[in-house]
Amino acid sequence: MSESGGPDVTQELRLPWDDDPEDLYEHAPCGYLTTLPDGTVVRVNETFLTWTGYSRADLIGHKRFRDLLTPGDQIYHETHYAPLLAMQGEVHEIALEVVGTDGRRLPTLVNSVLERGTTGAPRIIRTMVFNATERRSYERELLGARRAAESSEQRVQVLQQIVADLAAAPTEAEVAEAVVRAPEPAFQATSSSIYLVDAERDQLVAVASTDPTTGNWDDMPRSSTRAVAEVARRGDLHVIGTVADAEEHFPDLAESMRRSERRSVVLLPLTTGPSDEHAGVTVLGVLAFSFRDERTLTDGELRVIRLLGQQAGQALDRARLYDDARRREERSSFLARATRALDEEHRLLQRARRLVERAVPEIADWALVRLQVGPAGLVEHHGGPAPDPARLEARTAEAIETSAPVFAVDADGLGCTVLPLTVRGRVLGTFAVRMAPDRRGAEAERQFLIDLADRAALALENARLYEQERAIARTLQRSLLAADVPGTDPRFAVETHYQAAAQDMEVGGDWYDAFLITANKLAVVVGDVVGRGIEAATTMGQLRSAIRALASAEAGPARLLEGLDRFCDRVDSARMATLVYAEIDLFSSEMAYACAGHLPPLLHEPAGPPQYLLQARSAPLGSRAGDVRRVEHRQRLAAGSRLLLYTDGLIERRGRGIDRGFEILAREYARLRDAPLKGLTAGLAEILVGRDHGDDVCLLCLTLGTEERLERSIGADPLQIALLRADMRGWLAGHGVDTDCLNAVLLACSEAVANSIEHGYSDDPFGVVDVTATISPDTVEIRVSDHGRWRGARDDEARGRGLQLIYESMDDVSFDRDTEGTTVVMRRHRGQSSAGDL
Incomplete structure (x- = not known):
């Protein structure tokens, strides 16, 4: 103790x-x-x-x-x-x-x-x-956990990047491309392929692969026994760890694995959520990826793989909605553009051509329109290659017979669709297109083509009806234009020209007329009726008839316009029409004229520049505003004067003042003063208007009296010789030249001008040949001059048949050739009867 x-x-x-x-x-x-x-x-x-x-x-x-x-x-x-x-x-x-x-x-x-x-x-x-055995085990476990965490983090990062790529991919093709690239960085796969479900065709379509040469990578029906189709039907993830596992469940996949040296394969369905609470998931595609070595996937990897399938499915669903909306928008935009393009053309053939030009290459690589109305048998095609002709003919015949579209796919995989162009139960023709078939939305694509064909048919029918109405209106208008303009008369000559608007299908109200009131009084008129179409043409004909009925030796232009004003009270469509009307006394060469709201006549006398006649102006016909008094003006015309009447289409242009138009017309008219009357009005229209203009053009040119001296200048163009010959024939006849002398002079003059063009201007298409003709009681003298250089010809040398005809036709022929050019002077004695007439 x-x-x-x-x-x-x-x-x-x-x-x-x-x-x-x-x-x-x-x-x-x-x-x-x-x-x-x-x-x-x-x-x-x-x-x-x-x-x-x-x-x-x-x-x-x-x-x-x-x-x-x-x-x-x-x-x-x-x-x-x-x-x-x-x-x-x-x-x-x-x-x-x-x-x-x-x-x-x-x-x-x-x-x-x-x-x-x-x-x-x-x-x-x-x-x-x-x-340190326990510690080493712990460290190994810790290291393994760290590596697993790092691998998981890497997969998560890859998955996050994939999700970001999927979110940024607007189209199905871009989503598929992003998905097919995912397995390699996420799971160290060696290759991958993606198949998308085409529900309309009940197929699985191979759309992308990182190595298309490995495995059996092609389209297949969803009912196929292949592994990809089985996964698409069941919607379950399949992991085939070994070739033996594949042999047990999917023999086709086992064979593919052996050929490509793949040892493990993952088949992942790409799914989207249920559309309602009673429905299951929807499989939009299958992602297949493989490994060269046998691979056992961890639970974490499987969770990430399933998450990838869900994310990819959602992205595909969104992309499909986007693709459908974009396709509908593109098709709707194309229909609107095509409709506008067809409306821009007025003629039937032009609309057919515009249709195929729009279709290729925007929606097809080949298109054809075959019309059974209008120009029957027309075939317009663009692009290529064209389908087999025999099959195309058979499909076309079927479409016409059944009045229903014929959809087909040729051996090369391109779809050839033939659609009937039907309006009100009538088949106008067919519209055929050749295009790659749409993997998705085939039914919507068919409906789009049907809609396009319906719009095209309506546009073509409108063009056909418009052309029919236009033909009727033009026929009516030309029948109402003066067809009985006074012909050959030594006291005057009339040249007319009418040119319809190039861009407007409807005819206008422009018109001209020339007629003899009495044996010695000539009336000429050019007018313009408001409006277009058949009504305008009809009104123009009524006005023309009214003018002929009202014109008399005693009335004069002013009283005639007053009568037309009263006419407008009964024919309202003639109201506000404009016209210029002139009466010429062929005895005294005195002209009386009046302008009712119309452009002023242009007079070119033998001496001096052209002048616009600005007197005797008043309001358009039937006008109730302004000064409605009708006035006229009288003026004596010299022999050889040329009077031009015209409508506003000749000089009015958008973006240019009308004064400028008057200046150009006067200048060109003066330049053509010595040109033959024949073709003068058509030449003026060609120079001032051309062939692509939006308004009608009407011209009438009157030459009064026979010129004492005929002076003409023509271009170095053999076609001008015929115009000169017609002009000279009228001049010679007006002077009473006998027929033998007249024909001889015309022949010699024509040959001399032809020689000047051929030898003097062989290298100069812009050369000018001057022709002067004078007449006396005994002789007709013709002088032909050029400013070219005749190569290899002497004065006394008869070159070919031309000079021989000149010598035989004329009584006296002489040549004067120098450095300034060549002049041929020819004389022919007149017969006694002709000389006595003068």
Whole structure:
């Protein structure tokens, strides 16, 4: 007992230091080794021997510590452990692996202390060895977990990037391209392919692959027994880990795996959520990816794969909605553009041509319109290649017979559609297009083509009806234009021209007329009725008839216009019509004229420049505003004067003042003063208007009296000779030249002009030939001059048949050739009867 009365602890407890020190050393929880400075073991405890399986005799004096390590650790002992111990005198927690007698490696942590003698030289090394097996396992597990986490993080990052790519991909094709690239970075797959479901055709369509040469990569029906079709039907993820697994369930896939050296395959359905709470998921496609080695996927990888299928399915669903909306918008826009383009053309053939030009290449690579109305048998095509002619004819016949579209796909995979152009139950023709079939939305594409054909048929029918109405109106208008303009008369000549608007299908109200009121009084008129079409043409005919009825020897232009004003009270469509009306006394050469709101006549007398006649102006017919009094003006005309009446289409232009138009007309009219009357009005229209103009043009040119001297200048164009001959024939006849003399002069003049053009201007298409004709009681003299250079011809040399005809036709012929050109002077004596007439 202790002094305090308690138990004597020192008697009942043994203190740790009371244990046997040797026992503590031998059975310590760690290994102890004592080695010489060279590493030879001189002492080792039982714990180390138990771990390694060695006996003391095996180690002491026979083994160095480094001999107990793995080859790699022996090198580390030599290069790091021993030098560090020598420098520092101690090392701590050096990880080394000790090899036991059975070859098993024991992970350890080693602490060593170098003891030195009194002289400082190394004496012994004391080493403590800890068993690190559990720690190594823990580190391995920790490292594995870290690697798994890093791999998972990498997959998540890849998946996030894929989701971002899917969100940025607006079209189905771009979504498919993003999905097919996903397995390689996410799961280290070697190749992948994607199939999309075409519900309308009940097919799986191969759309993208990173290696199309591997496997059986092509389209297939959804009812196929192949693995991809099975996954699409069931909507379940399939992982085929080995070729043997594939042989058991999908023999076709096993064969493909053997050919392509793939060992594992994943078949992932691309799904979207249910449309309602009772429906299942919808499979939009299948993603197939493979590995060259057998691969076992972790639960985490499978979760990511399923998530990829859901994200890809949602992106595909969104892209399909976008594609459908975009396709509808594009088709709607095309229909609107095509309709506008057809409306811009008025003629039937032009509209048919515009239709195929719009269709190719926007929606097709070939198109054809075959019309059964209008120009029957018309075939317009554009682009290529064309389908087989025999098949096309058969489909065309079927479409016409059934009045229904014929949709077909040729052997080359291109769709050829023949649509009847039907309006009010009548087939106008067919519209055929050749285009790549749409993988999706085939029904919508068919409806689009039907809609296009309906619009085209209506446009073509409108053009046909418009052309029919236009033909009727033009026939009516031309029948109402003066067809009985007075012909050959030595006292005057009339030349007319009518040119319809090139851009307007409807005829206008422009018209002209010339008639003899009495044997010695000539009336000429040019007018313009407001409006277009048949009504305008009819009104024009009524006005023409009214003018002929009102014209009389006593009335005069002013009274005639007053009568037309009263006429407008009964025919309202004639109101606001404009016209210029003139009466010419062929005895006195006096002209009386009046303008009712019309452009002024242009008079060109033999001497002086052209002048606009600005007197006798009043309001249009039937006008109730302004000065409605009708006035007229009288003026004497010199023989050879030319009077031009015209409508506004000749000079009015958008973007140009009318004064400028008047200037241009006067200038061109003056330039053509010496041109033959025949073709003069048509030439003026060609110069001032051309053939592409939006308004009708009507001209009437009157030449009064027979010119004493005929002077004409024509271009170096053989076509001008006929016009000159017609003009000269009228001039000679007006002077009473007998027929024999007249024909001889015309022949000689024509040959002389032809020679000047051929030899004088052979290299100059812009040359001018001047012709002057004078007449006396006994002789007709013709002078033909050019300013060209005749090559290889002499004055007395008869070149060919032309000069021979001149010499035979004329009584006297002479040539004057110098550096300025060549002049031929020819004279022919008139017969006694002709001379007596003068």
